Amino acid sequence: MTPNSSTSEAGAGDGGAVLTEAPPPAADETVRPRVSFWEIARTFNEISLSSFGGGLSAWSREMVVARKKWMDDAEFLSAMTVCRILPGANQVNLAVFVGTKLNGLRGAGAALAGLIAMPTVLLMAIAALYAAFQHSHAVQHVLAGFAAAAVAMTLQMVWKTGRTTLTSIMPVLLFATTFVLNGILRWPLWWTLAVTAPVGIAWAWRRAHKKAAAQAAGSAS
Incomplete structure (x- = not known):
């Protein structure tokens, strides 16, 4: 007779309840841990510093869907649709949406801070430089190149998401x-x-x- 069986019999004989261990959860019932505050902030900081203009949506998709796999294409496009309908900046809305999904209110704050903190500082510096050199032909050519790259990144996102949806x-x-x-x-x-x-x-x-x-x-x- 094994110790476990004797304990069960003794409990049954004394009229006491027999305690049994709960079975381990199934694989599909395992709760995925929340993404950390700093990981969300770091990711959206990378998004904001690696893209510009119309390319921001494309880079958001690259990070959130392709690299981090926090969403699939269908969910990302649904989120983008909702964020475009609602008032406010599309990418700010998207950052709040993704952050809330990953870690509630803390995640929303982390995503928002990561998205706008460094670009705000850089934008103030760039605005000062642009005010000083806005009539330079070299500056105009650089901005035109940035615009072309942003359009290309947007078209890339359309192509990749279109193939799956x-x-x-x-x-x-x-x-x-x-x-x-x-x-x-x-x-x-x-x-x-x-x-x-x-x-x-x-x-x-x-x-x-x-x-x-x-x-x-x-x-x-």
């Missing part, structure tokens, strides 16, 4: 409709969303419902 006819149609209404016809964002958002929500709901039904049928069989 525009995988069926409905996303492609929504993308094309939004591009035509907002990019070519210059409709206001709210009017464009009034047309595309109900269609996108209905399509996503129907797709999720079908996926859940298929999973239920597979489990039953």
